[in-house]
């Protein structure tokens with residue numbers, strides 16, 4: 002059976018409009034009728050349509066003028082023209098304006114319905130194309146979840162239980178433990194695996210962009226909004242949205258997220274029209290959200306909405322056997338690790354978790370000789386870990402406090418650092434050196450020294466976490482960081 006189409010019929014001829022509307026309803030479509038361009042605009046403002054059929058000759062606003070309004074407001078609807086006085090010029094003009102089809106009366110209602118179906122298919126293809134583009138640019142291939150510790154086995158079991166439910170999932174864990182890998186595993190094992198998987202990191206976005214990124218905006222709604230833009234909820238429609246660092250969601254946006262989770266409705270910024278989406282939410286946090294609720298930073302009702310099913314990712318130091326397995330997986334074939342270096346890797350407390358381990362392996366394989374990793378190839382923080390004895394079994398925030406209490410200031414720790422491929426050594430006083438190079442080298446060194454933990458690094462650098470994320474993004478794209486500092 003064909004799908005129901007949300008259809009708008011605009012024609013000033015009463016009899017034709019009504020009989021056509023009845024026929025389309027009999028064909029199973031949801032039909033709205035408008036006798037003029039103004040009535041049509043009012044409906045288009047309020048509701049979403051898949052396809053609209055416009056008559057050309059109408060008193061007041063003509064069909065072509067109506068099409069122009071649709072274009073100006075970048076409304077997401079396929080338009081086909083149906084007219085009694087079809088001229089070639091009108092047809093050409095309509096097609097140039099983006100209409101998808103042009104029919105002249107008399108035409109059978111069955112033929113019209115067939116063309117409406119084609120128009121809807123075209124719209125769907127366009128939307129899928131948009132979604133695919135967004136997914137290709139935003140996502141990376143999904144890595145396999147490595148780890149056979151008891152904790153990881155339990156996690157794998159839980160993933161297989163929660164994945165098929167379509168309920169919201171909350172993933173808790175320290176930075177670098179693999180929350181995004183788990184989110185992808187949940188999506189892969191759900192029946193939405195062939196649908197969009199869209200990811201967004203609330204902490205990485207400048208605060209003023211979070212709303213527009215998640216919910217979209219209408220052209221002209223703020224400076225720089227030069228075109229209508231769908232938000233990630235719309236792009237993920239029919240699939241899964243992964244919101245990383247959900248605890249960073251600004252309080253004023255939390256009711257908006259709650260609303261879309263409750264009934265799937267949202268409004269783009271600057272637009273009064275309500276849209277409906279069907280999205281499975283997976284959220285992740287490295288903060289204790291119950292504490293955030295107690296402190297009044299996170300709404301309790303939203304917390305209960307997203308915390309229907311919780312997956313807790315233990316830190317790497319608590320996963321016995323996983324370091325070895327991850328080493329085997331990430332070390333290039335033919336490479337080996339000296340016994341002393343191996344012992345150091347196993348005993349280290351890995352505050353930056355799997356991400357830090359991968360970085361250390363990558364660095365060691367660049368520095369190492371004869372396909373062997375020795376103590377010399379390991380970064381200094383592994384040999385003289387900061388607050389090593391107290392770090393294990395504490396929360397990330399606690400590790401930072403204890404680090405400071407231990408008397409090792411950030412700068413002392415950084416001064417011990419070794420050059421790496423990510424944080425190059427720069428000679429101060431070199432006249433070719435740019436402020437930008439210094440900023441980049443310092444930020445990367447701090448990050449490396451703190452095991453890739455961005456929250457800690459931002460605190461040590463004295464900048465907000467969002468600023469750090471933006472700096473890292475700019476480094477990756479080789480853009481100057483000056484305007485961010």
Ligand SMILES: Nc1ncnc2c1ncn2[C@@H]1O[C@H](COP(=O)(O)OP(=O)(O)OP(=O)(O)O)[C@@H](O)[C@H]1O
Nearest residue numbers: 144145146147148176177178179180181182355356
């Ligand atoms: N169990 C695992 N198996 C394979 N790779 C993993 C595993 N855990 C983490 N990784 C890898 O470690 C890196 C960090 O993982 P990920 O981005 O999922 O962490 P995260 O917990 O979401 O971190 P953050 O809170 O900083 O966003 C990625 O390269 C990921 O592929």
